Amino acid sequence: MSQVWLISGSPGCGKTNWILNTFKNYSGNCGYLRLGGYSEINLEQAINSKIDFAFLKDQIHNLLDLSISNSISEKDKENILIIIEFPQFFIPKSQGINGVDLRIINELEKYNFQPNRYLHFGRDPELSIKDTLDFRAIESISLDLKKHIWDPASLNTFWFELVNGAYGDVYRAKALMNLPDGRYILFNWIVSQQGSQYQTLNQVAPLNGRPERCSEIVIQGKNLNFESIKSTIHNCLLNDAVLDHHQTSLRNSQLQTARR
Amino acid sequence: MNQAVISCLHANLPAVEAVLKDIELQGITNITCLGDLVGYGPQPNEVIELIRDKKIPTCQGCWDEDVVDGLDACDCSYPSQLAEKRGHFAHQWTTDKLTKENKDYLANLPYSIRKDKCLFVHGSPNSQHEYLLPDMDAFAALERVENARAEILFCGHTHQPYIRELADGSIAVKIKNAAPKDIQEKEIQLPMRRIVNAGSVGEPRHGGTKATYVVHNEVTNEVKIREVEYDLELTCKAIIDAGLPPIFAWRLKNGFEFAEQAEDASHVCER
Missing domain, CATH: 3.40.50 (Rossmann fold)
Known part of the structure; x- marks a missing residue:
């Protein structure tokens, strides 16, 4: 049933x-x-x-x-x-x-x-009420990042700036991001909690090109500067040449480890 | 007699004016500047002209060198692609804004200034790009001061002010001659050496927003780190008005440096 x-x-x-x-x-x-x-x-x-x-x-x-x-x-x-x-x-x-x-x-x-x-959530007692915020005004933006791969250090900076208010008052942000080593990371942040949750998912993409899997960022808040967010993200994403350089180096390193 | 040492002004005019005022209020007339007059900040010409007008002896910083030489800022020191792109933008913006006269001034700045037992450099005696971090290996730190034949090495570049005393140092030399068993050993005791980092006037990296510099008493050898409040809003407004990325204003306002420090900050650019 x-x-x-x-x-x-x-x-x-x-x-x-x-x-x-x-x-x-x-x-x-x-x-x-x-x-x-x-x-x-x-x-x-x-x-x-x-x-x-x-x-x-x-x-x-x-x-x-x-x-x-x-x-x-x-x-x-x-x-x-x-x-x-x-x-x-x-x-x-x-x-x-x-x-x-x-x-x-x-x-x-x-x-x-x-x-x-x-x-x-917020009505039924069997569900947590910890983060059931009463929003009065909220705007949302999202970007499809499929096939895009982040420079890890840039992602770190961008996320820090984002959740600390550099691009407007963010109440909620979540994202699934690709890293050049094949990792797939879930980012999750809500204004009522201290710090972000990061979870590396089980899926690992091959070190060869750009994965086809879902990659997105969703941001909700007030007075969000969409253009600034977009241009900063653009500056964090790897172009084909840099990605190839990273992946070649990682493949070589894996080969050397396998030979030992 | 007190001397003041300032560093890393980064085209932040309100911060420079506030620090010079603080120095003046203490009756200090002997000032040395450790460079990086420009870079990221919105008023490069004004800051250079103020330093020139006051005839403050100044070393060349890494930004001063890069802007003048027409080279990209030391790429390998950027911790991320994002920081590199922001740095390149600031570099190009600054290069476009600077007058020829001010570029010539930066080009002719010395790498180091020596005053008796004190050596003044931007990064280290080896390079304007080398970071002497407060927790760097003690032997390497002592080597930098000793090789520069200084008792006190004044530096900047890290934007973190600190005073590090290197006491009870010695150098042991052991030589084996060609003849068997002919081994000579010698140990030289070194007097206490100090590294004093002046922090940053225009782009602090000490967790707060106040400009920092140091005051050294040449008689007692006492060194004090001073923090000075300045009109941060004025600088932030100037950043926006100048067309620089608003994120620079946000980072400065929140006590973050314009571009994060490299993960391996001890690297020396070998460009």
Whole structure:
């Protein structure tokens, strides 16, 4: 029997980590879908980023991507836990399924999902309320960084400047970044926490060219200087010649280690 | 008699004016400048002209050298691609702004200045680009001072002010002659040597925003690091008005240097 849960909450409240832990503790099949949510007056949603799915898929190998139609076979449907995540600034007026935003209900119809549980961060006591911030005004920007690879030291500087307010008042930032040695790193920051979370994912790209996997940055805050963020990021990304230099050197170093 | 030593002004006119005022208030007339008059900051010509007007003896810093020689700033000292691109932008901007007269002035600055037992350099006696860090190997530190035949070596470049005493040093020499068993040994005791880093007037790197410099009493040999507040907002506004990257103003305002220090700051550029 399949279960379909809806999970919502404000940006950075911990939805994705909660979902990861739930999947890890579940022995059957797992399926995931992220909806973009809806902007409200002065509260802009970020684009529907692929970061969360890429992160969860890295951690749960057999995770099914429900944004792709027909991704669930009849066999998969047995004993599957489907979690649908969406960002939502306001606390639902009613408890349980009755509190789901009608726009979300309508959106779910095309997927043919019938939710049987709905939890919202900040309302339901089984979810943490540590980072459920009450945003009054928020703007969002995001950049698709697919196939881009960062100079590691520049990334360090950029992230430090970003979360310390050099490009506007950032409340929330998350990103999946590629490094020249093939590492794939999740960056996560919320204004209510001290310091950023960094997690190196399991996937390692070959030392040959640019990986095709998802790479994005999503920033939410106030008075964000998009042009300055874009130009700084541009200055941090490696061009083909520099990337080739790095990767050749890393390949040679791996060869030497293997020969020893 | 007191002397003041200032370094790394980085075209930050309000900071330079505040420090010179602080020096004047102490009645000090003997001032030496350890270079880097320009670079990153918004008022390179004004800072050079102020130093020239006051006839302050000045060594050539790494930025002064790079701007004059038309070379790119020492690329290998940049800790990241981002820092390098920002540095190159600042280098080009400064080169375009400087008058020919001021470039000639920078070009003719000496690498070092010697006054009795004191040697004044920008980076180290070896190079304007070498960092003498406060925690560098004691032997290497002593070697720099001893080889320069100085009792006190005044330097800048790191932007971190410090006073390091190198006491009880000695040099042991052991020579084996051709004849078997003919080994000669000699140990020379060295008097205490000191390295004094003046920090930075225009781009502090001590965790705060105040300009730093040092005062040395030539009679008692006492050295004091002084911190001076200046009109930071004025400098930040000048950075923006000059068309320099706003991130320079943000970094300065928050007590961060314009470009981060290299991971291997002990490197010597062999360009």
